[in-house]
Amino acid sequence: MASSEEPRGGPPAAIEDTGPGVSRRSFLKSVGVTGVVAGVVAEAAPTAQAPAPAAVGPGEVSIALTINGAKRTLKVEPRVTLLDALRNRLDITGLKRVCDRGTCGACTAVVDGRTAYTCSMLAIEAQGKDIRTIEGLTDGTVLHPIQQAILEHDGTMCGFCTPGFVMSAVGLLQKNPTPTAEQAREALDGNICRCGTYNRLLDAVLQVKGGSRG
């Protein structure tokens, strides 16, 4: 089961202290009111390796995205978010659009090994990146250990927040395979559940401990 400790094919993760990994409230406090959305976009899109996109648009442009290891080409207007490109253009709908402004985490994917709010990243900026969505986590019908643990602890109700929580938990366990309850809470603070599955989710994450059951 060692290979299932990471998203398949993904590099060992280096989760930065931005995006969903950081406590929502402390994050809001640290960046102030007006900088929230801009802050997430800027922080979640490191430009070190990716070529800076040339001035494009406003009409549709052709782009290529690498999603769960497969290359997909599509046409989008430059203003289209990665989330909307996945859901509306590619019919990859596991990530959900809930707040659409970087608060709730339902759209969380792992991008270049870091958890990212895909509602707050432009599709054109995601080119050349390794995009891992919830759909890439399950091996056929075999659930990832974190998915299995959440199933057993009944950590889903309506299930709309669930894929985001799973991806955040995967991000956490890659960075820290043996989180304390406090660390797990903080790492999952960027995700919101309305039905109230938090306690079940926390129990599941603490049981999995980095992908090995125990």
Next chain:
Amino acid sequence: MADRQVPEVKAPAAPTQHAKYPWPEPATTQLISKPHTRLDGALKLSGHAKYSYDVNRPGLLYGRILRSPHPHARVVSVDLSDAQKAPGVKAALAIVQPGGKVMYQGDEVAAVAAATEEQARDALRLIKVQYDVLAHIATETLALRPDAPAVFEGGNIKEGNTDETGDLDAGFKAAAEIVEATYQTQVQTHVCLETHGCVCEWEGDKLTAWVSTQAVHGTREGFAESLQIPQANIRVICEYMGGGFGSKFGPDVQGVVCAKLAKAAGGAVKLMLDRKEEHLAAGNRPSSVSKIKAGVAADGMLTAFDGESYGTGGASAGAGFPLPYIYTFPNRRRRHRDVFTNAGPARAMRAPGHPQGCFATELLMDELADKVRMDPVEFRIKNLPAEAPNRMWRKYFPIAAEKFGWSKRHATGDPTPGPIKRGMGCAANQWGGGGRGTKAHVEIHSDGGVVVRCGTQDIGTGTRTIIAIAAAETLGLPYTSIKTEIGDSLYPFSGGSGGSTTSASVMPAIRVTTGKAFDALAARVASSMGVQPVSLVARDGRVFVKDTPSKGVTWKEACRMLGTEPVSVDGEWEAGLSASGTSGVQFAEVQVDIETGVTRVDRVVCVQDCGLVMNPLTTETQIHGGIIMGVNWALFENRILDRNTGQMVNPNMEWYMLGGMSDIPKIDVVLMNQPERGVIGIGEPPTISTAAAIANAVANAIGVRVRSLPLSPDRVLAALAAQQKAGGTL
């Protein structure tokens, strides 16, 4: 981890069961009342569950609604011509006709459908609307002013009945102590993570609608009425849905608009609200203000209650709530008024009215208990109505107090030095529920397959799973082998999933219909087995003569005897398998930082019943959910309308706050099984008393009562400052 023990309650006056297919004896169940994981859990966890929001049809168009920026205006004209010419636009329509009114910010005005969502948004900006802006009312206080402009013709107030019982004057004369106080709760929005909306597609005159709904049949009826087409021409599908909490029972304006756009555009249209629209126009729990005077005798018996209340459900009525709640005031009077404001209309929200009534009454109870220097639990027990199967608080308070460690509670005001003050509080709840009318269809195939069809829906509560449990228990099969087909108006009728009625309505129908299906199977295979049909039972994957397991065949062998024609039976809800009426209590422990005003709920203990427990795992999860929604209402949620502009200042999820993982208390659930009562729903009750228990715990911690929600830091600090200024304690 929740307490998994399921102690049985011997309820007096248990209803007698006359059902032909009664539930099995509690000691003999194979699946019922045992914990089972969700049938659809893996699909939800892997992102493969298709919600209405996820349905992408070939050539799908995107619909968007233009909404009023004004809280109150008359629409003079709507000009769609530029929008119709915009790139990608396939259809546009006016929702309000010239002369019509918009009643709140976010009221629907016009709509477009375009090839992409971005084009639809662009086109909305090209719609020219001329408004005659009218005076508006943003708050209850403004609405109640004598010179206030009218929200509706006929005024801003809808008078309710005044209820009066006993002799109020005599009651107050008998009182040794009197409390006069005002309790307030805020407007809460549902914040369903999947917003309201649907995908509509026409084929000729037939409409298929994938709707995020709590009622596939009710939504079909709503479409038929609004579109003036036969129900027979409409199919409503909701396989998975991302939360409703009482706000999703019909197509709503956006559903009807979506269907009209799809018809006009000649293609499938998806129209899902965005988060701002959701806050503004998709329903809310009304506010409440309760001005109460109440008396208590020296011996701790309540004597009198005189309450005046009002609340606003925005541009609609429905702000009523039960008051006083649960406890017996022998002499009482209560007057209520609904106050209209220019805000989004209220809708049913998880236990409509009860949290408001519970909050006011339970805070009052603690204040009265302090006046007569009694322990709040003892004081409550003294003033409860007589015990009944649906009124078991007298038993539950001591169970919860013991589990919680109530004996360690200090008197009001934590004497511990330093800024962190700890406190404990409690509150009770009740709910009716019940349910009837569900129909179901069951097929048993010659390959051993079992299909259960029922036009109910799983709104996240685990309905799909308990249908399989009830069917599998009856047929002696693993619950994972049952193919459960729900969420489609083509399936047999079931009502909306609301009011905690789903389980009580659906479970009997499944038990009866699967029972009939097995009888039909037995009738067709018994002669081949050389036995009488009535002698056969199904258990452990076998069909055999009762008490003689060796005399039988496997389930598959029995089904093979059916040949080509499957067993195919219809059945429906029957009396005797479900009931209504639940009760519960909750205890909360909080810590309050009196320097910052920040409250944190450390733990909640809940004792709750809901009749025969089908699946304790999902039931406890649902109870967690109710408690967490109560924590959110107590501490964070608040729909804030600017009093000058009538605009919502926090129509999002960062300033309309919901708790995250770090804000959630440890929760212990003690689930009281009452198998003799049959099935009862659990959706509403656990959210009712959480906020009241928390508010009482805050008062116990800081020695000052905060009588209005949410218990935000500013309110806590203001209450502490006011108390300091007054120079007193409680």
